[in-house]
Amino acid sequence: MFKNILVLIFAQFIFSSSLLANDKLNIFACEPEWKSLAQEIGGEKVKAISATHAKQDPHYIRARPSLIAKIRRADLIFCSGAGLEVGWLPILLQKSNKTVQPGKLGYFIASEYTPVLDIPEKIDRSHGHVHPEGNPHIHLDPNNILLVAKELNRRLSLIDPDNESYYQKQYNNFINRWEKAIPMWNKEIANIKGKKIIIHHKSFDYLFNWMELDEIASLEVKPGIPPTALHLKNILQNINSNPADIIVISPYDPTDGALWLAEKTQMPVVTLPYTIGGNEESKNLFALFDSSIKILQNALYDK
């Protein structure tokens, strides 16, 4: 009896969900920044989803059932790479299709098309959670977005040649706007160069590298190892001789360490959006940089 009911429920589930593929290209982006870029270039010809949202740490995602269902229908997998998704993407890949396997056009790793920072000379687990390929959070340098967008356009045109001219038009439109935005941002960040920052995790390296800000300490003891009381005390001592201007965290970092340090030093703590959806304003890639710059300006110059 019990068995029969289960079979019925199961059958109903299957038949009520859509079995028909939609006619849009299905893009499985690992992170929201790539979903946004896919929407900019792909427009109405693609259906992009993001496996993670801004409040999630993309390192520690579980390969849960809904992600399996999503990747099963993907025509393009679009991820940062450099070890960021190594904890969960390989399992999902086993359930995806031939066209999106590593080495194929449908498997697009953004960090393979940009310069990568912080490639370690020595790797050892005692250094914490270190990526041998380097720092994977590449999207926060606007020049990297250019490089990735270019490759995305190329791939979309090859995977979906019928819509090549549409993608090209979308791409040109995006590049036009983006290439106008970069000099504007460069002007806006001119007065924050050289400022000193304390971070929680090295998620903003590319942003601070572009802005020429100086990361002087990290709240994490080592990458992936949460802050301890002793480590925080050490940072506090060092700040007296080498003061910092602000503490920066991402929406998914725990706040205890940052708040404690801020209280002891009167330094402002800012949460930068990190990716699309990280705050109200960051609805797309342009707004992400606009908002990040504005927040930093406000914190550093007390507007």
Add this chain to the structure above:
Amino acid sequence: MTKFKILLSLLTTFFVYSKYAVADDIEDRVKQLEAKIAQMENKGGGNAEESSGSTKIYGNEFNPSIGIILNGKYNNYSMKSTEPAVKGFAIGHEGERGREGLQLGESELNFSSNIDDKFYGSMTFAIVKESDTSDDKVEFEEGYIMTTPNFNFPDGMSLKAGKAFWTLGYMNEHHAHADDFANRPLPYRVYLNKGWNDTGAEISYTLPTDYYAEVGAGLFRGNDYPIKGPDGESPGAMSAYARIGGDIDQDQNWRLGVYFVDGDSPAGRKGNEDEIVFTGDTTLYVTDFKYSLAPTGNVRDQEWTLQAELFARSEDGTYNIDSGGENQFNGTSYGWYVQSVYKFNPRWRAGVRYSQMETPGVPTALIGTDLDGQGYDPTSVAVMADWTNSEFSRVRWQFNQDKLSSGSGSTDNQFTLQYIISIGAHGAHKF
């Protein structure tokens, strides 16, 4: 003359235009190469001087991922005398409670790798010393190949063949070191001898639906508890399963599955130190449910999980007790557990688990034997707290109260301290 001029200007225009287009292309290429150079410069880093002297060994690029799991324990039991029996059931060796005192538990060595574009392979050995008088035993836990999506199957289909912890319930396909408790719940101990890893093949298919839906079936040699002994060449056991799951919202997700495994045991399934032997047909049905809630959407910070499995075992055959006569047995028994684990910050978790076996009625011939539950249902309650420094190390404290038989003096209070560490590559665990 004009014709020639026109031709010349046309050719010049064409030439200039194509040069321009090529220049554009070249500019692109230059930009790409610049990026690549920057990348290589970063990689080259401090090694530019060294590379001229060293010889590169290319064989290592193709080494498999090697992972080692060490699982040390300290157990202390209140019931010291003998291994407590599970009333109404015969259990195998691995279903027993484990040794007391300081021990290395089961250490695991795993090699896995893509074999080529179409296959993936993995091998896991467990090294364990079962008693002070026995030698170290190396158990071949898993050795299988699996097709990758590049294989010429329809999309979503995969075949796994060899020896593996097959898809049956929630925990069976995970290695014990990944469990949330230091020991397995009663149904796993009684029905699966801790885990079912026969030799065979399993095909699985993930449907292209909005909700996650997966089905699968397998054929096996039929030589792993609860099925015992191949009879000739035919497959001795078969299985099938179906799973569905999905997200409720950004913070909650779930999965439900139904499974069965069925096989004949002509060689006799032995239990209770080989004193009780079952010969006949066994069908095991399992239903599993897993639910996860992450209040911040981030399972790393805070998470509550609820997990439950319900087993039903139908047996149709004979039981032979202490080399006495053959006793017909045709009945169904049940076992289930439910566990709740709460991670309240990235490093600390606490959990509670309840498991219960429901003894079947027995025919007259078996009354008074170890298979006679006499209406008593064995239970076990476990509470645990663990500290996880990183995904590679964990320390756990656990307290169990096993009430496996009725009567006074049959409550076993167990205390366990455990560490679990992983060295080397360790793939992520499935959901």
